[in-house]
Amino acid sequence: MATITAAMVKELRDKTGAGMMDCKQALNETNGDMEAAVDWLRKKGLSKAAKKAGRVAAEGLIGVVVEGTKGAMVEVNSETDFVARNDQFQGLVKMVAQVALKTGSDVEAIKAAKVGSATVENAIADAIATIGENMSLRRAAVLSVNAGVVASYVHSAVFDGLGKIGVIVALESSGKADELASLGRQIAMHIAAANPQAIDAAGLDPQVVSREKDILADKYRQQGKPENVIEKIVESGLKTYYKEVCLLEQAFIHDSGKSVAQAIKEAEGKVGGPVKIAGFVRYALGEGIEKQESDFAAEVAAASGQKAAG
Template sequence: MGQISAQLVKELREKTGAGMMDCKKALMETNGDIQSAIDYLRERGIAQAAKKSGRVAAEGLCEVVVDGNNAVIFELNSETDFVAKNKDFLELLDKVGKALINSNVTNTEEALALTVNGETVETFLINATAKIGEKITLRRVTKVTKDASQGFGAYSHMGGRIVSLVLLAKDNEVVGKDIAMHIAANNPRYLNSASVDAATLEHEKQVLTNQALQEGKPANIVEKMIVGRLNKYLKEICLVDQPFVKDPDLTVAQYLKNNGNDVISFVRLEVGEGIEKVEEDFAAEVAAVTKGN
């Protein structure tokens, strides 16, 4: 069969969860017969990935790769911490990192569509899912580019459970690593108070107002209390106002000033953030299997 329609490829992808190139090849090998193509993929272990597509991949590792004026930071997820430590997963993490740093991708969608050695990143993740035996997903890809005079700082904590990347106004390896380490440890949400969005401020103000009213404070006192508590909250969530992790007597802003530098931006990733994990009852699962036998 010469031509395989895009619609047929799409249908096979939806039925098996296999990658586009694998689906196209399977259809060509089976003269466009969907059922035979499904069997073809199953025989090669590729369609096994489809069975895992509904599972939650909330473990894994994060990675940050710096190469000259480019850096990429991303998260590769697996279903269990055990798999995240195995050789195949670590090789996959390295392969993805190299592919991303040598490309122009700026986000996850672009990363999945990136073609490396004739196959997309999405396809080799699906193939990895079949090989490794757990759902493997790529998420939260960020590419950062700097000027020659600027500097990067990167830090990986707990073997990649938490990673951070900072862009400095001036290149300084020591300051870069120190600030990246601080970001990994203290988890700031914003660079400074000016970068906190209005919705976050309003929400926190409302929470603090309700707290103060619950304490039975009079309205005129409540207003002053909120200002103080809001400022305290901002110092906790803004990088430059936090006590510097290596010297808590200094704020990060003071440490930067002492070293004649500034932070332009930063990214911090922690494995599984924002993924709703499914709590499985292992005893119930074993009981159900035993009952079926």
Template structure:
């Protein structure tokens, strides 16, 4: 059975109408990803730009110390707790642990100790004291070479954190501009060469279906259609690549051009937006009233 919350989520992701979303979910047996593609293929929805919707509370951090930098996310149940002094103190402790002990992954980070207590224990204690579930969701510990330089940026006090490693002519302004671009425009890859083949193939499949359903293109030669499809694929995928994005400070310029002009190159980057990909628990009063009224 397709629920009202599923329909609502799909509407938020695609901007399509309620009935179209319900039909898409029904046709796809409730599979959200397939439903998004179904709507796109029918020309009802644009690319899902909100698929990584922010749905949980907490804060992220990006911090640099010498040749080591870290990005991490700590979740809480409410935004109110994210302003709690104990919660902020916990983030300070975790930040210091990550920078000094440089754990390889999340499990290793939770096992790190501070004054005889593990990070996992500190989080458990914070949960008990604050009264909400607190969790260290993810971490990235990044080390750079001596000829490379970092850029870091924290947006809205920690709702989004971004870190980049660059090489070339070291310039603090360029580094800051690049991480602000990453934070605001959410690229997934540096260049098209970094994009997995299955991502490209998936987009090609979607665009092939869209073109096939376009009556205006029905009589076009196969070679022309192939060119149209590849053009659409390229257009839709370019915004996923950092160097192909429009530079936020100058939309007439690509990020790649800005980097080249300043003698810099991006080696890697990390971007965390708090709660992305986590479905937030919410009380849907409208759904509850409808359920009671119609005995659902």
């Protein structure tokens, strides 16, 4: 019996687009023969996704599910926006979000999780084969609190809990759950609109803050300002920057006359106790994915063996 290595499984997966466990089984069944394993997968219909695997999947849906003190959010990508309106795809995204709620935020663990007799990875491969587009589970996030609520908001929703921008926010409090949920939804809507980078300055990436400092300092150096003055201007500039990117310091979208921190403080009377934001996650569909720009005229010309008109 041939020894099946992780590198062999990866190579077969790259060739076929089939799931890791299916690739391992194929290699075991064919005694490590790579080409025979490819054929084995094809006969089983498990490499149907291979042709689609090279295409950029930057559309799709954000899926959100919340149950009391726990919430999960996933991004499942497809190639076209049209697929986001497909009932099967919507059902797939909902199912993946439910699995994430139980399994956690590790994408590989979610894909390996069983739903009935099949894995999530199998379910995605089946959807690719049926719908005819490349799809992928890109990322997942889970938040929970011991006491309080996890609230959510989905922008541009195509169905309950499915849309283009998703937010989950965890509020820690021993106060009234209904008032907390209402406050949490308002804050989640704010996060969707204002896109904060962290809860407060302490949560910002130190490299990002350092870069911001350097940009500000260089700007005033070029204006000929002395170093001791630059230091004060930079500190002032950072405070302005924090108001732009830190959740608690941002102007609250529901009442721009107060900060989010002030809005929370005011709400504590209704809630009946202190409220702390324990964490938040905001996903915008396709952010950071390199989308291929399509030149339709060039594609048609290439198909007909001609050059596109300039």
